[in-house]
Structures are given as C-alpha cells and as structure tokens.
Amino acid sequence: MLYLVGLGLGDAADITVKGLQAVKRCSRVYLEAYTSILTVGKEALEEYYGKELILADRDLVEQGADEILKGADVTDVAFLVVGDPFGATTHSDLVLRAVNAGIPYKVIHNASIMNAVGCCGLQREEDLRASSLHDGQSGCRSADSDHPEEERGGGGASDKSQSAVLRPASLPTPGVTEDTVCVGVARLGADDQVICTATLQQLVSCDLGGPLHSLVVTGRLHPLEVDMLRMNAKPNALQHLRMVDSSTYCS
Amino acid sequence: MLYLVGLGLGDAADITVKGLQAVKRCSRVYLEAYTSILTVGKEALEEYYGKELILADRDLVEQGADEILKGADVTDVAFLVVGDPFGATTHSDLVLRAVNAGIPYKVIHNASIMNAVGCCGLQREEDLRASSLHDGQSGCRSADSDHPEEERGGGGASDKSQSAVLRPASLPTPGVTEDTVCVGVARLGADDQVICTATLQQLVSCDLGGPLHSLVVTGRLHPLEVDMLRMNAKPNALQHLRMVDSSTYCS
Numbered sequence: 001m002l003y004l005v006g007l008g009l010g011d012a013a014d015i016t017v018k019g020l021q022a023v024k025r026c027s028r029v030y031l032e033a034y035t036s037i038l039t040v041g042k043e044a045l046e047e048y049y050g051k052e053l054i055l056a057d058r059d060l061v062e063q064g065a066d067e068i069l070k071g072a073d074v075t076d077v078a079f080l081v082v083g084d085p086f087g088a089t090t091h092s093d094l095v096l097r098a099v100n101a102g103i104p105y106k107v108i109h110n111a112s113i114m115n116a117v118g119c120c121g122l123q124r125e126e127d128l129r130a131s132s133l134h135d136g137q138s139g140c141r142s143a144d145s146d147h148p149e150e151e152r153g154g155g156g157a158s159d160k161s162q163s164a165v166l167r168p169a170s171l172p173t174p175g176v177t178e179d180t181v182c183v184g185v186a187r188l189g190a191d192d193q194v195i196c197t198a199t200l201q202q203l204v205s206c207d208l209g210g211p212l213h214s215l216v217v218t219g220r221l222h223p224l225e226v227d228m229l230r231m232n233a234k235p236n237a238l239q240h241l242r243m244v245d246s247s248t249y250c251s
Numbered sequence: 252m253l254y255l256v257g258l259g260l261g262d263a264a265d266i267t268v269k270g271l272q273a274v275k276r277c278s279r280v281y282l283e284a285y286t287s288i289l290t291v292g293k294e295a296l297e298e299y300y301g302k303e304l305i306l307a308d309r310d311l312v313e314q315g316a317d318e319i320l321k322g323a324d325v326t327d328v329a330f331l332v333v334g335d336p337f338g339a340t341t342h343s344d345l346v347l348r349a350v351n352a353g354i355p356y357k358v359i360h361n362a363s364i365m366n367a368v369g370c371c372g373l374q375r376e377e378d379l380r381a382s383s384l385h386d387g388q389s390g391c392r393s394a395d396s397d398h399p400e401e402e403r404g405g406g407g408a409s410d411k412s413q414s415a416v417l418r419p420a421s422l423p424t425p426g427v428t429e430d431t432v433c434v435g436v437a438r439l440g441a442d443d444q445v446i447c448t449a450t451l452q453q454l455v456s457c458d459l460g461g462p463l464h465s466l467v468v469t470g471r472l473h474p475l476e477v478d479m480l481r482m483n484a485k486p487n488a489l490q491h492l493r494m495v496d497s498s499t500y501c502s
Contacts, residue, residue, distance in 0.1 A: 008361070015268055016268070017264045021264065095372075109366075110267070115338075116360040
C-alpha cells in the first residue's frame, strides 16, 4: 500500500492519528521536501515518528518514482507531504504511477494553507477565487535567514510561500492598489504564527518573521469579516475597506 | 483557553495528534453538530477520546455562546468541528466573543472538503473558483437512509453535503449542461469513500451511497487532470471534455 499522508501545518504533532499509525507501520517513509516545509526539520519528525525518513526532492519524485513505489505492492510505503497531499500536480503523477503498477494507495488528508487560511477571518461562502501566490509577490519584507535550521530541515525547499490568495467577494479585475487591505500570514498553524492585517503599503515595512508566508488580498467584505480582521489590524489599515452591499449580506 | 479543533473528514482517528492532546486536557468538550458530520457518531468519538462530548446545535452556538465560553479564561474548553474550524461564519463569531471576553483561543486545523477534494485529481494551480454547494444541487440520487446511525451520530445535522465546487479553469459563466463532466464525491476521507466521474446526466442515475456528498463541476482540463479523472470515470463520460489550450499547460 502507498500511503500519501498530509502532515498539516506547524510541527510534528499536526499529523493525524490515522496518519501517524500509517507511518509507524510502513517499511519506508519518504518526506516530500520541495513544495513546502514544516517549522520543524526532518530530525524532529524522525524522533517523533520513531522512523527514519528518506528525503524526497523534486528529482526523486519526478524521475525516481519507481524507486519510491518499489515493493509497495507487498509492503507499506508512506509518502509524507506538508499540508495536504494533493496540493501539487506531482503527487497526482505518483498516484497514477502507483495505479498503473497495480499498487493500492490511500490518502490521509490534513490541513493545508488552502483551507486553514480561513482563520484570518475571511469567509468563503459567497464567492471565492484562489490562485497560487508566487514567491516574492507578497510585498512583505521577510527575514529569510531567521530560521536556517528549519530551512535545512525542509531539505532545500525552494518555495517558502504557503500559497493561497482569497478574494472573498467577486473581483473580476483585482485592482489592487497600495491602499488595498491585505492580510499577511506567517507560519500558519505554528505556535508563533503571525496574522497581520494592513494595507499593502503598510505591509511593505512589516516583518512577519521566517517562512512560510501567505498574502491574502481582500475584496468586498462582510461586517463579520471586518470584525475578524480588526483583531490583527495595523492602525488606520481598515479605513479604505470595501464593504459588500448591505442587501447581499449572507448573515 | 478555547481550543477550536478540526476533526478532519472520516472517522475518530482523523483528528490530529495535537488536537487529541488538547481534547484530553479540556474540562468541557463541545461537538459542533449542525454544519457537518463524520461517518462515526458522538458515542464513537467519546470512546476514542475518553471524554464526554456536549452536542452543540445551532441554537447553542449562536445563542448560547456564553455557556460555551464560561470559565474558558481559567480552564480549557474544546470546540470540535468536522473538517476545519473555519468553514462556517458561526465559528468566527465564537472567536470574536472569546476575544471580547478576554479568553485566549487556539485553532488546531485539519482537512476539510475545501482542500481534500483535490484528491479527485483536479488541480488548483491555474485559476480556481469555488463556491458553496447547496443541498440537493448535486443531481445525485443518494440513499439518504443508508446510514441512519451516522445521521443520528451527527446529532441532527441538516446539511448532508460536503460543500465544495472546483472549477479548475476560468469559467466566468459556467454553462453547465447535461454533458458537463462532473465528479461525484461521497464520504471523502472515509474508508468507503466514492469518487465517480461522469457527465451530469450519468450522475443522475448514480447512487453514491450515504452522506456526505460533494459535486465538482469541471472546467477546462489539463491532460494530467484527465488521467486522474479517468481512474474513476463512467464509460463514455470523458468524451465531451473541454481541454485547456496546449499553450497554457502548466506542466
């Protein structure tokens, strides 16, 4: 059996009980180490699981899938992915290769930035548009070298952004300006997570600390969303908010 | 401390290790019982956690929040939510009440249908639009009475849909017809989950079994997405697929 196990966001204890049980029974455990990272490194995970982990870089996953799948028809192999296993095309490819080789697979889901970012207070009930956030697009000055151990632990992850942009209201043309209210999110799910609501201009001088980072660009907001944003807002950040028409409140 | 703990999708073991640790140390544990359900009931969760659970229906959460938060400044209280805690506006409201009362809170995230539905093979890399799926919108005939125990276990949940619609390519006007390729998803994350790719017309006569159900409406597809869909496709379901222009493949 090939287990694709989501590790969630944060640290070693964010794995699900079901995921941990699967890891413990596997004869080989790979840690996907290039689409994202946890705030703890490989060694911390190995200690927590009581298992040796094999770092799977992009080359191994894309070119060496046969090595990962070897023997998975007769033994159990786990493939660990930060967040949920289906955040990246690459893992669909691994599943297809398993199926073509007659290897059964099971997905053990977990939180990813795509759903967990809801904790910043923006809702997705009416109309949500999400797209990948590219490196460096956040406009946040981040101290990339704050957590060198974590970066090593991640095994050379090249993408330090948790990728999610939510625009909760319909926004065919974003029309983002320096006054647009955005939410900077850092290390979501970790004990030292930071959520900072500010205008894009204010975020330029906002140091959110080490990776991972996400940027949420707000659209038209519901009053309850504003209340949630206010909890972590910079002074004067919310004066340019665009509100949904009161007749469309979803209450 | 108020802990908002996501239970993920599936059964009792889909809670995270961190979430389970929090539940075990809480003096009161509420189970939010109206926005979604697990495939196991309250009793199974109580046995698994070794804790008595208090069912929190809509009235209690929306009108009796003070009761939930009572004493949470000096003791630990958990509020359990199927999926991730921030799928519903109601839980933002609970957080705001806690903050206003000076009660610290912590969110322990988990998988929800919003991200886990990625396992059907559709990617969210290019442009994703997701919106809530309303009851009965799926066009699937489902045997609602197949799992009466689960429904009781859910404590009278009125919404039996896991709510997520992904349209992976840009589709300003959906233009859904009976030939539109859709993916019917049932009990995602459970051992007996069903993923069925078919035209909307074919899905009308497709019994996916008991709740929860989701419907994914496809847009223009990448070849890798088609390969993934083919694994669970009805005969002839994919003959009307719309593909992305080859020049836009994200490969």
